[in-house]
Amino acid sequence: MEVRKFILKRFIEIFIIFFVILTVLFLLFRLAPGDPVTRMVDPTLTPEDSQYLIAQLGLDQPIGLQYLYYIKNFFTGNFGNSFHYGVTVSSIIWSRLPNTIILFTTSILLSAFVGIFLGKIASWQKGTKTDTWMTLGALVCHTLFLPWLAMLMIWIFGFKIGWFPLNGMISPKIWMDPSSGFWLKSLDVLHHMILPLATLFLIHFGSYLLLMRSSMLDTLKEDYILTARAKGLEEKTIRNKHAAPNAALPVVTSVGISLAFSLSGGALTETVFSWPGIGRELVFAVSNSDYPLAQGSFLLIAIVVLMANLVVDVLYAYLDPRIKY
Amino acid sequence: MTVNQSTQTSKISVRPAKRFPTIERLKEGWSVYKENLIGKIGLTLLVIFALMAVCSFFPPLIDPMYHPMTGVDPLITHSTGPSWRHWLGTDFIGRDILCQLLAGTRIAFMVGISAAFMSIFLGTVIGMIAGYAGKIADTLLMRLADMIMVMPTLLVVLILSSLFGQLNIWTIVLLIALFRWPGVSRVIRAQTLSLKERPFIEAAKVTGASHFRIIFRHIMPNVLPLSLLYMTFRVTSAIIIEAALAFLGFGDPSTVSWGMMLQWVWKTGHMFQAPYWLLPPGICISLLTLSFYMMGRAMEEVLDPRLRKEVAQE
Numbered sequence: 001m002e003v004r005k006f007i008l009k010r011f012i013e014i015f016i017i018f019f020v021i022l023t024v025l026f027l028l029f030r031l032a033p034g035d036p037v038t039r040m041v042d043p044t045l046t047p048e049d050s051q052y053l054i055a056q057l058g059l060d061q062p063i064g065l066q067y068l069y070y071i072k073n074f075f076t077g078n079f080g081n082s083f084h085y086g087v088t089v090s091s092i093i094w095s096r097l098p099n100t101i102i103l104f105t106t107s108i109l110l111s112a113f114v115g116i117f118l119g120k121i122a123s124w125q126k127g128t129k130t131d132t133w134m135t136l137g138a139l140v141c142h143t144l145f146l147p148w149l150a151m152l153m154i155w156i157f158g159f160k161i162g163w164f165p166l167n168g169m170i171s172p173k174i175w176m177d178p179s180s181g182f183w184l185k186s187l188d189v190l191h192h193m194i195l196p197l198a199t200l201f202l203i204h205f206g207s208y209l210l211l212m213r214s215s216m217l218d219t220l221k222e223d224y225i226l227t228a229r230a231k232g233l234e235e236k237t238i239r240n241k242h243a244a245p246n247a248a249l250p251v252v253t254s255v256g257i258s259l260a261f262s263l264s265g266g267a268l269t270e271t272v273f274s275w276p277g278i279g280r281e282l283v284f285a286v287s288n289s290d291y292p293l294a295q296g297s298f299l300l301i302a303i304v305v306l307m308a309n310l311v312v313d314v315l316y317a318y319l320d321p322r323i324k325y
Numbered sequence: 326m327t328v329n330q331s332t333q334t335s336k337i338s339v340r341p342a343k344r345f346p347t348i349e350r351l352k353e354g355w356s357v358y359k360e361n362l363i364g365k366i367g368l369t370l371l372v373i374f375a376l377m378a379v380c381s382f383f384p385p386l387i388d389p390m391y392h393p394m395t396g397v398d399p400l401i402t403h404s405t406g407p408s409w410r411h412w413l414g415t416d417f418i419g420r421d422i423l424c425q426l427l428a429g430t431r432i433a434f435m436v437g438i439s440a441a442f443m444s445i446f447l448g449t450v451i452g453m454i455a456g457y458a459g460k461i462a463d464t465l466l467m468r469l470a471d472m473i474m475v476m477p478t479l480l481v482v483l484i485l486s487s488l489f490g491q492l493n494i495w496t497i498v499l500l501i502a503l504f505r506w507p508g509v510s511r512v513i514r515a516q517t518l519s520l521k522e523r524p525f526i527e528a529a530k531v532t533g534a535s536h537f538r539i540i541f542r543h544i545m546p547n548v549l550p551l552s553l554l555y556m557t558f559r560v561t562s563a564i565i566i567e568a569a570l571a572f573l574g575f576g577d578p579s580t581v582s583w584g585m586m587l588q589w590v591w592k593t594g595h596m597f598q599a600p601y602w603l604l605p606p607g608i609c610i611s612l613l614t615l616s617f618y619m620m621g622r623a624m625e626e627v628l629d630p631r632l633r634k635e636v637a638q639e
Binding site for chain 1: 362363471472474475476477478479480483484485486487488489490508561565566568569572573574575587590591596597600603606607610611614615618619622
């Protein structure tokens with residue numbers, strides 16, 4: 001019951017935060033130098049078409065009404081038309097969203113699990129060579145410059161050795177061929193996904209490793225670990241059953257905090273690998289002054305961050321029964 | 326009388342430190358810091374990069390063709406590999422890569438340190454005010470911090486640059502600072518909350534010190550070491566954000582930064598042909614951020630005696 005109340009409270013908070021972001025974005029689009037109409041309506045459209053769009057977006061109304069139109073349009077999923085693609089922004093976003101979510105979730109889960117696992121081992125062998133090398137390795141990986149690592153990956157594994165495709169998400173040859181089945185197509189996507197995934201993984205697992213290590217070292221000083229030792233339990237049991245689950249809690253919190261960072265990284269990775277996701281679409285829209293697309297994809301990224309934060313909060317509430325809300 | 330005097334002098338001679346508590350504390354901190362391997366590596370790297378930044382002033386003086394932005398070697402029209410004339414080779418229009426690399430060091434330091442300083446300043450002041458004032462001010466400031474914290478800084482700056490046009494380097498620094506204070510302010514707020522209940526603050530209040538004086542004279546000296554620690558981590562993130570922006574093509578076009586160099590390699594399609602051009606800027610960004618990160622971790626040990634004891638036990 002308590003937990004449910006807490007989740008509801010977080011949900012309302014996140015909703016308010018989102019509303020503020022929505023409002024700030026609206027104000028920014030009005031405050032920026034230049035005419036807001038040319039920013040939302042493609043200047044190359046015919047007069048009739050642009051009149052229709054202006055009326056639909058409420059751009060001919062006073063600013064208060066414009067805001068209401070803006071909110072209404074957001075909740076009905078109407079972000080206007082993309083200048084570049086000429087189709088509705090929402091249709092572009094919906095087709096890109098799954099690609100981003102696949103890459104983003106797999107990379108976060110993979111790096112969190114590996115990071116927690118390795119951190120556990122490093123803390124257990126504290127002071128040994130294994131620990132020193134693991135810590136150093138994690139530090140170095142964590143501070144690698146992401147776009148550069150991505151280019152390096154493409155250069156080495158895509159170009160020099162040729163194991164993986166250079167960019168994109170699918171090979172048209174396989175997807176155009178009607179005879180290729182579901183498994184072949186999935187395998188093709190997986191083949192394209194390995195390099196971006198490895199890049200994101202290398203950047204992120206280090207921070208989880210370091211966090212898990214220090215959290216583990218704190219936990220090992222707790223009385224219940226001493227009790228477990230006194231009972232004569234095996235070292236492995238103490239490590240995996242008594243220490244690790246408790247030590248992993250702060251790591252879960254940090255996953256929540258680093259989500260924003262991961263999404264920026266995701267956008268960079270998508271751009272370098274030409275992975276058709278929302279982050280790449282945002283970068284593309286910004287470079288081409290495609291304002292409706294930029295606005296729409298930014299809002300959607302904000303939603304993804306906030307939702308992921310909520311998921312982490314809920315997870316935390318269930319993982320740690322000691323916490324009272 | 327004489328006995329009394331002698332004990333007094335001996336007391337003074339034993340603890341002359343009382344006169345300069347800050348310096349003494351720094352000395353003590355340094356003695357812990359220099360025992361730390363990671364801290365030593367970090368500091369060495371930093372010194373190397375600082376030397377590189379200083380060296381960046383010399384090449385354009387030798388010959389105008391070594392100017393990182395405008396200097397073009399008249400004999401070269403395309404990207405070439407390392408040679409005696411150009412130790413790291415040249416870029417696509419014949420500019421010297423080593424000179425660009427050195428100039429980039431200067432920009433990285435400038436961006437990293439100024440953005441980190443500003444965000445730490447904001448974070449410390451806001452954190453102290455929130456923690457000390459409590460009530461509505463605390464709630465409002467911390468909710469604002471939460472809100473900014475969930476936003477991906479890089480993408481926010483991207484959107485702003487699409488709306489306001491090309492950003493210059495100082496605007497980028499300012500934006501990074503404005504979006505990177507919340508993490509610091511949370512930590513400082515927690516520290517202030519515990520400091521506020523201590524007797525010395527009580528004593529200051531009794532003597533009639535104003536809130537302003539209590540915050541800046543009594544609380545601030547106690548949270549500053551923590552702020553300094555966070556500054557090293559903020560330098561790291563500021564350098565990365567600036568480099569990423571420049572890489573995506575939204576940097577200040579009048580500066581040569583490492584991110585910009587990577588963008589040139591990428592956009593001109595030299596990624597596969599010119600490893601001598603692709604490798605150096607990336608290695609530099611990674612190593613400089615690593616150096617600040619390592620120093621931060623070593624400083625954590627200096628500031629947190631719990632971590633220090635662990636090291637001593639080994």
